Amino acid sequence: MPKVLRKYWRLSQRSRTFATIQYLLFMGILVWTVVHGANQMGYQWQWYNIPDLFVKEFRGEYYVGRLTKGLWVTLQLTFWCVGLTLLVGLITALLRMSNSISGKALATGYLEVVRNTPLLVQLYLFYFVFSPILGIDRFWTGVVCLTFYEGSFVAEIIRSGIQSVDRGQWEAGDAVGLKKGDIYRYIVIPQAIPIMLPPLTGQIINLVKHSAIVSVIAVADLTTEGRNVIADTFMSFEVWFTVAGIYLAITLSLSIFVHWLERRAAFSR
Amino acid sequence: MQRKKTKLNWIDALVVLSIAIFVIVIVRRVESVLNYTWDWSKIVPFFIYVDRETGEWTKNLMIEGLLMTMRLAVYGIVASAIIGVVMGLCRISSNLFLRMVARSYVELVRNTPPLVFIFIFYFFLSTQLMPVLGIEELARSDSPTVQWLIRILCGDPVLFSNFISGLVCLSIFEGAYITEIVRAGVQSIPRGQWEAGKAVGLSGFDVMRSVILPQAVNRIAPPLANQFITLIKDSSIVSLISIQELTFMAVEVGVSTSRIFEIWILTAAMYFVICYACVLFFNWLERRAARARR
């Protein structure tokens, strides 16, 4: 390696400041490229219109903006899905660990189907096939589909959480004469929950992310509202970056929470 | 957990009963309320039909779509593996700047919804990058060899630039996940291997190439195979930016024939068969590799 390059490398290893400056420069160039490219095509930046999409002031009165409405739907969707997903996941995990033949078969079949088909195709299947059959609206079609999808992951998290509890704990429970249900309740579950908590929170992150897909069936969530605003106002860049920013804010704060949980779990052991 | 023998018990009764009720409700609703009559024969021509003029069997939309999905998956895994290896090495580099860039890339992609990512990136690509790269000109070139190559490798030349945008979107998206796979693979090699390599006088580059990577490959391969299956599934999302792959074609056929139930059940089944076949194949490979290692 030439000497200059080696000096540069050394400095990037050592100096946080130097690396940060490089990073900021790099990001600056990236942003500049995008802005410059947009300007080249005659793009009209309208960042000043963005706050209106959150809260709109009209003759002294305040109205909820479109993105806020969308965000609210996304949160509602997430809320229902989290509850239902836990239920589906728990049932599936228990069936999978049960000693019943059909229970195992059902759980395994469900997991394999979900794992081996795209979420989008599942959504179309629910929207075009199951929702007319069962007569449910778009929002609940979205909820059911996402539950069906995420439930498979939650089932695996719960199962591996329970199975990660040492075998000896079962034997100890047996040895002191506890019934199977009590062993679960007093010994296994309390130990499994701290193990399951970080991945379960991670799954909520995924749920928030994946919920964007319901915009395909025109549920009025954040992404749909974003697309509609763009269709009306042509502020593609501003709106997309804002929408992505909102999702990032939610998911990143959840992942910080996960890190915290993980660290806490690691310390308590 | 005791490993008990599976046997029939009350859970089975419950499971069978609920399945039965579910099926009966569905069948009754389909027949009475929706009045839906199944007709599978209508969609067969969308897979394959006899051309009137030549009298030959010809593939139609669904098969075209399937081919497109396979192309996306195969090119996508290659491209995203390249991105993943480069970014993965940056992610563990001793150069802080490279680490910061790689980390930002990974976090950004993994924390935005795939849909939003694809829309943003597609918009950016199709309006800015594609014109600069001159993909359109390439697709419109009159050279018959170029046209032939594009047709074989990437489908209809008219949609070539569209295809490339979709492929790039998908690769950059999956690349972030492969970055993490590569990082985890390399970091799973014990520190002692680095130290031993350095202690015998190898340069950092040589330690990486001759000691670390050969061992990391074994640990990277299984999750990478998994990522291939994920890629097949995720490729359905690019139907939303009008890449004419399987899901896109299914939407088209569904609209034009109104055989909606049949087409979606069939499409889901096709994805399932492909992905599940891959799962079985990769499992078989892994077992074979494990046996060879012993």
Added chain:
Amino acid sequence: MQKPIIKLRGVCKLFGQFQALYDVSFDVKLGERVVVCGPSGSGKSTMIRCINRLEEHDSGEITVDGIELTEDMENILSVRREVGMVFQQFNLFPHLTVLENLVLAPMRARKLSRTEAEKTAMEYLERVRIPDQASKYPAQLSGGQQQRVAIARSLCMKPKIMLFDEPTSALDPEMIKEVLDVMIELARDGMTMIVVTHEMGFAKTVADTMVFMDHGRIVEVAPPSTFFTSPKSDRTQLFLSQILSH
């Protein structure tokens, strides 16, 4: 007086807030056999790992065979080629056969041809008495054999100095001797060695100098005769009484 081949002057080493080495100064002459001992966590590994810069020292000066260890990568590489190191956990490359383990560095770092490198490798495998295992993988060998391969791997770079970091403490008792025998032979051939070990029998047989470390400091340096019979420091005495009692 002969010039020292290894020279440490006021070496300090920090791990974050924790100071692992305090002002360590110390010389090793060509052909000298040094045995380092001391309680766990006293900085023995840290010290010898600084000598081939597996750890970077924070202040002070380390010179090996006239080359000062600085950030200069060329210097570091040439020092590492002069200095062999044997680890507690062997650290053989598990994806390579024994022979490939041995020829890797000579071929890549010394640019020897494969035939040359293999010839040397076989010589050293003879010396550690396992030429018949050349085509096996490390996982197929016993711990003692693996450690002997690790020694041979270092010797293949024809080092002037060998560092050993508790080479026998990961071994079952019945394998310790076969590794120590190889090391004793190496000492007889005049190799400059720094050995971190708790094998006091070995120390008495081969050491020219005993070094006792505690809490990141060198507490005592003495020839084995005085070191074992009349140590100056109380801490050395205490340590010796503990280690020799079993």
